Amino acid sequence: MLQDLYSLARYALAGLRVLVALTLLLGVLYPLAVLGFAQAAVPWRADGSLLTATGGHTTDPGDAVGSALLGQLVDDPTLFQPRPSAAGDGYDPLSSYGSNLGPDDPRLVDLVRERQAEVAEREGVAVAQVPPDAVTASGSGLDPAISPAYAALQVPRVARENGLGEDEVRDLVAEHTTGRALGTLGEPAVDVLELNIAVRAAAGQ
Amino acid sequence: MSETGTALGQVALLAALLVLTVPFLGRGLAATYSPGGRHLGAERVAYRVLRVDPDADQHWRSYVGAVLGFSLVGVLALYALGRLQQHLPYSLGFPALPADGAWNTAVSFVTNTNWQWYSGEAATGHLYQATGLAVQNFLSAAVGMAVAAAFVRGLARRRTGEGDGAGRVGNFWADLVRTTVRVLLPMALLLAVVLAVLGVVQNLHDPQAVTTLTGGQQSIAGGPVASQEAIKQLGTNGGGFYNANSAHPFENPGPISNLLATYAMLVIPFALAWAFGIMAGDRRQGGAVLAVMAVLFATSVALLTWAEMAGPGQAPQLAGGAMEGKEQRFGLAATALWAATTTGTSTGAVNGMHDSLTAPGGGIAMFNMMLGEVIPGGVGSGLYGMLVLAVVTVFISGLMVGRTPEYLGKRIGQREIVLVAGYVLTTPTLVLVGGALALTTADGLAGLQASGPHGLSEAVYAVASASNNNGSAFAGLTSGTPFWNSLLGTCMLLGRFVPIVLVLALAGRFARQGVRPPSSGTLPTHRPLFVVLLAGVTLVLVGLTYVPVLALGPIAESLS
Known part of the structure; x- marks a missing residue:
């Protein structure tokens, strides 16, 4: 039981590192890339037509x-x-x-x-x-x-x-x-x- | 063109898009999950920084541990973001989410359910949506696909050895990162760009006040919607940026964006079935599974479209058509197609209000979810759900002819069938026990908007939606109370992770076995006979489980 909890904590810690890295990619860079494209290419639509x-x-x-x-x-x-x-x-x-x-x-x-x-x-x-x-x-x-x-x-x-x-x-x-x-x-x-x-x-x- | 003609035309267009792209994507997915594939440069750097070993072939228990550990962190992080919302930039002045609500939403998005008790434009800021909800839209989808890949590996592998080497099913971190970086992100980027061009908004504005043509005031909500909308559909997530979800013109401005969004819900689940055939070394096996999904899905589309276009019920009859809760630019047929797709795929996004569907239409949507989300189901969960049903089918067939049942050369013994039974019983138990709890407590009943059979449908739809990780609602239900948040949160959590643990355990058992050569007593699982049997088992299982509650809800309503 203690062993299992220890393993879970280890996986959670690795998971936290992965989550932080992927949040930067998917939660910051990705929406900003779409924002940059939309505001440059179709600003009128991007702002609500x-x-x-x-x-x-x-x-x-x-x-x-x-x-x-x-x-x-x-x-x-x-x-x-x-x-x-x-x-x-x-x-x-x-x-x-x-x-x-x-x-x-x-x-x-x-x-x-x-x-x-x-x-x-x-x-x-x-x-x-x-x-x-x-x-x-x-x-x-x-x-x-x-x-x-x-x-x-x-x-x-x-x-x-x-x-x-x-x-x-x-x-x-x-x-x-x-x-x-x-x-x-x-x-x-x-x-x-x-x-x-x-x-x-x-x-x- | 006649009404029926246009309804068929849109289905033909959708089918053509799928037929053209599913084999291509299926091949890509199979390559992504094949063992020993090369790591991309960026991936290699990421693994080193993150200090995970992507080449370690994990025992199924380690794989489970990694899935649960990662999801636990996801829930905690999302809960924290919700509770700290008032301190975040771009929070639009919204306060922190309440504790029960923040927990419900964290569980909801990490389990790929995307049940929403709150109204997006009235409770959540841009930062919470983009760095919290949208990130989990990617990651919960990737987790589902990773588990499916591990399960298929278990089926396809030959004897991974005894002792220490037994029961290995792949590496979760590599599956997670590859799914995200190679599959979901490029597809989402492409779709988001197209949606933005079609008119889906992408900005960081606070609500903007305008004076209307006749001198009134209107506050126009903005947000990074296109980027979120794309992954919400592709990852079969379904949580709308705005309260009205894909009925909102800023999420879904017209018939073309509507068709693309419908396509986006279906393409990965179908492609995974194709990838399964390739990974199993026999494309016909994937074809059989895909055929069952496609036939049942097409049937539900036909029935739902018929129900909405016929428009039974007092209000639709009086008005001359079932347009309550539907948008003029989509109309009856496109809304019916979407409703069948969103409930068949575990997405839960809506482009019209399901509570206002006709009684038979709403009943079919509910039935689709009760099938366990397998036609074609959520990304990942649809494939492993259907494969578990395939195991049930060979088991039942084996009993009928008195042979030892096997699937893809793997023997289905007592231990295996116990795991399968646990899987099959998990969601019905949650739905029926959860539904009973809701209907026998004052707190539960307080949330219902309607009374009589429609009220029962509202409650059962909600627990079915949560337990099957769908997320759509008969939204007359007021679910933002501590009782409903807690009940549905629990259903979502157990409905997602209990089946995942059982599926991975099953994968481990299969991986350990060698492959038996087919004999004259083996049921071929790639022939039309098996397709019919599997479809039959899928329907009978649901029928036996849910007929009583369906009879008291939508069926009673249809007949009254």
Whole structure:
């Protein structure tokens, strides 16, 4: 027993030397190498894909209105609305998360029903026309995108509120829609922040 | 293209990537673990500085000692980093982790589980993540692969002699360093660079305040994410930099990064099966093991994809699709593929919330973990887990025809089968006893978000995830309490190291034996018949163990 403990201590001591050396390699040099590459080659992406109010790229948070990769609350009835969010009070990047409600949870069923009524009223359509992504919270709570169907549903309202033609707004949606990667990966998605920046520009604000 | 068409298309792309790279990587792994290989210059310097002898062929007991000693130091170091967080640079002003939480996380990352009770962006600074968590992402993976290499050596070696020379299985330090330096680090570096180009962030910022388009405030969290994300996937670790894990756009910005991350979870476990064939001197043996893994994995992908696209359940039916907890840029099929991959590989990273999966979808994810993480399993643990099941299979087959069972010419006698039985029973015992503890104590029940069958699923999923070193969660469970931290920490520790000790003991016994030439009574273990038998044994073992609890959880929920 004493012999075993002695051996374990010996192995632990060797292990400690190995751990310290490998921590320098894997915990310091490796992330710094990736940092050096990313900051030199793709600084905008490495710093969070920040957008200015005119849609330009920036790495200065003071100039930014958000990240192309992160959804945000849209407190303006004239713009496209994002999906519901369970991150904090909504789209809080410091508490990214989903609702984690199960498929038969009565709380989720109620939420879906409420959201359907809300969206249907806002857009002036029937409840049956509201697409699933409009009434469900994403896993991250920071989903930057909505489905083309949800965007299309919002086109008449956004056009009306901004004094734009529906076709013009539909073109903006198409411009900011990303199709399936390589024709088969993921789902078509419309980046809400980029689209709203374009709507503001078109409306001359 | 139809919905089913795109779902099949992504699987075809993934399969093509794997078919193209697995044999290549498998050959590289086999060379890495072959005896007498040359040391690289840097490795030689490292061994000298560290004062370890990389050429000493260790007895299995020494190998166990080195694994346990090294892991013990890893737990203590990570615990210390967590407890001292407030004094570290780049801690973003976060306080020390609580004692039970720091212990849980230390155990979690050293055991390759990566269960997370905390929320990354709200509890951990950059230094703790990069020098603590990410380092263990590499090292826990390397330990698993080293143990697998030692086990395969035990099977492949011919009589390592009697007395002092008996039962030698290789050198842990050489296996650890080689796995890290030659395999994991180059692969992680390559993947991290690609991920950074695709938009995964890599900086050392504090959260940055921006004024949103409509005048609101948003705080954008940064961090060295690309470097951590790469090894988190490749090492089948799964601990997210952010709370939302790979659902977070900064960890997984789009469908291409999503496919690469899915591929990264699978490539090493499958390649290890290939390497096993080469090391055993008969590629067909590796092919058979790989075939079982691939067939069971593909089946679980198909079932999970069907479940999510059909979208049973009140809320998905009402909403018109099971999009709760899923990201628009991935959609149903890519989230289902990921869920099957992360639970089949012991990774535990998620790109959508498993608690909100449909009832049959969540049930399949749970079933994948209960298989003991062997389709294709975690790096290393998947291979040795499947080989133990192969031993069970030849034993059962041997009993049926009345012959002495043997695998790769190694006789499976009483001592061997006792070790195998211990291995097979360890995790089910932890899952069922742990689950019972959680459901019969007030502290355990207090953590559940849901009631009824879904509540049972939350609790069982958590203990199954911890005991099998997966780390994913039905995350409605509030697990950051002393009760859950202690229970799950214990499950992770025993679920990792008890099987490792048993596997290495088995390796030692096999290494001691000579190789018997196959006779007419030997069951060939490279034919389709064996593939079917092994798949059957894998399913039956899990079925017999877990059917009652699955019936009360996801099955009851699906039927209600």
